[in-house]
Amino acid sequence: MISNQPLEQRQMVANIALITAAAGFAIQPTLVSHFPAYSAWMPHVKMAFEAALVGGLADWFAVTAIFRRPLNLPIPHTAIIPNNQDRIAATIGVFVQSNFLTDEAIRRSCSKQNIAGSVASWLEKEANASQLAHEIGIIAPRILQFFRHHAVESFVQRNVVEWVRASSPNTMTAQMLQAIFNNGNHQQAFQFVLEQTDDWLKHNPDKASDLLNPVIDTLIGPILSRVRASISNEAQGVVSLIVGGIATFAKPETRKAADQLRANLTSALNVEQKIIDGLINLTHEIRNDPNHIFRIKLDEVAKHYIGVLSVDSPESRRLNAFKDQMINNPDVVKFFSSIVISIREAIQKDLNSVKPAILISVRDALMMLGRNLAQDEQFQKDLNQGITDALCFITSAYSDAIIDFIGHQVRSWDSEKMVREVEKAIGADLQMIRLNGTLVGGLIGLVLSFLQ
Known part of the structure; x- marks a missing residue:
């Protein structure tokens, strides 16, 4: 959150300068009567205060018109930000798309950073790995606790059962065997x-x-x-x-x-x-x-079942029928559900202990990952390239959705809140413009007075 203090302080300084210019212009006739010895200088003083007042008022009007209507008067081309919220939303979207979501911008930014190396250096430090493991230890029990609710548990179980019932184990088995025995x-x-x-x-x-x-x-x-x-x-x-x-x-x-x-x-x-x-x-x-006959027969059997399970065959029908018998048997479903529940409860119990063994293992695994990654420069390059390619793909495939999201968010902002946030961000500098307008206006008025 941006602090209001610089804005308020500079606004007060600009107001004091404007008030001073107005006061000087107002009391200038009095000064002439009280200081007749300086009457020759008074026209210059008068013009300096006049110019300072004009410059200060002009800049006050311009700065105020950006955020709201000056004196709440319906003057055209004022309250620029709230009246152009939709156009600002579209402009921000185009700006983000043109400057941040292009392949060139992403690759240029990623090329300047060794993301994988930075992650490796961070992970191999025990304090960092312990902190990350600790954060996992905080989040994981809450996730597990969520799945302990009866309604959630029943919902997940029903959907898993329906997914298994609708799946074709013959095709999945054939694909798995193909992946295992292909290479x-x-x-x-x-x-x-x-x-x-x-x-x-x-x-x-x-x-x-x-x-x-x-x-x-x-x-x-x-x-x-x-x-x-x-x-x-x-x-x-x-x-x-x-x-x-x-x-x-x-x-x-x-x-x-x-x-x-x-x-x-x-x-x-x-x-x-x-x-x-x-x-x-x-x-x-x-x-x-x-070259043992068993090895040869193993490959032959695998190829045979890859072929017969990939099509509608007696073997495929028997496997699918067996799956249906299993999934329609309440005792089988209950058995597998009890296994999942037992594993979940064991993890929950360990995470709630004084020294969770799981988190110690996670910490050690993270540190080992960091050390191994730090020592493998080629893999770092490959990983950085993969991250860059993934980011480019995401931004290319979803850039329109990202732009729409940004535009929707900006348009949904409350106008007054948006004006306040923008004013906090740039208002302090704009107040200095007001101050400069008052001072420069007075200086110009003084110079012009002497030139005359």
């Missing part, structure tokens, strides 16, 4: 996952068994139970007895074959471990073989 980068990501998985399996075989056993039992447990039930404990005992007898009395080669038979029997009954060992070995093989 071949999925093999690098797949290789990374294989390396991490293979290393973990190698160093944690017991944990792998504990993790995979329930899955295998769920998939083929009933089948294994029936196989094992068909081989009774008695049958296993007889086999063990026969194998043991052979091992006792037979030749070494026969004993070796009998031991192998018994080991194979035990191994045959431990199918789960066989499957687990097979999965571990398969993972290792795929990791070390860039």
Whole structure:
């Protein structure tokens, strides 16, 4: 807000000068009678006061006419600003468009500044990153609190459900697969996952068994139970007895074959471990073989589903039907809603704690971003170019809307308020014009008087 003090002070000085000129002109005849010795000078004094009064009044009228009607008289071409508010609005819009919203102006301004570098320098300072994280910590709980209202929660849930119901998962899945498998980068990501998985399996075989056993039992447990039930404990005992007898009395080669038979029997009954060992070995093989058949089949399957899911096919219809079943099941919707609510409440609880872990992570991430950005000059140039291009696009695409917005705002201002704000901005200098008009007018009058 612009202060009124300079305006009021300078207005008072200009008024004092005008009053002085008027008073001097009024008392000039009295001065002649009281100071007859200076009567020769009095015509010059009189003309100086006359000219000062004329100049002061003329400038007072001109300055006042800019903002309002002098003495509230309906004089033409006065109250310039309030009477031309619409034209001023249009002029401001054109001025902004011509001087600020052109590609040349934007690129010239952006070229003088390293926006990305400034942001990087600001972010890498811990105090700044902490302050920004703190501001996020103030805003985020309020946003989360807003979404805790039952009406808002229900509205969002209804709209999300309707969006999912109206969407086509086959098309989105095909597009996602196309994006993933198009450039071949999925093999690098797949290789990374294989390396991490293979290393973990190698160093944690017991944990792998504990993790995979329930899955295998769920998939083929009933089948294994029936196989094992068909081989009774008695049958296993007889086999063990026969194998043991052979091992006792037979030749070494026969004993070796009998031991192998018994080991194979035990191994045959431990199918789960066989499957687990097979999965571990398969993972290792795929990791070390860039041309493994599994990799080739993975690409073939992806290409197949990209094709069939992009059109109306049995696979697309089955996927869409599955989506409809899920979205029309209240329990499924409730389950996913509960997940979102749980995540939201966990975030809310952390943000309300004494030392929110989320905000500490945000602060560290911001500082790391600032450091990395500060060290990468090429990326700074690319980012600055991207910002410049984005600004040019926005101003080019929406310049008319921006101009209309500015014009609408100016036209909607209250005339008196607009006049007061403009007068606060430039009125102090205009009062000095009034003062100069009074003083210069008096000086000119004095000079002309002497020339006569």
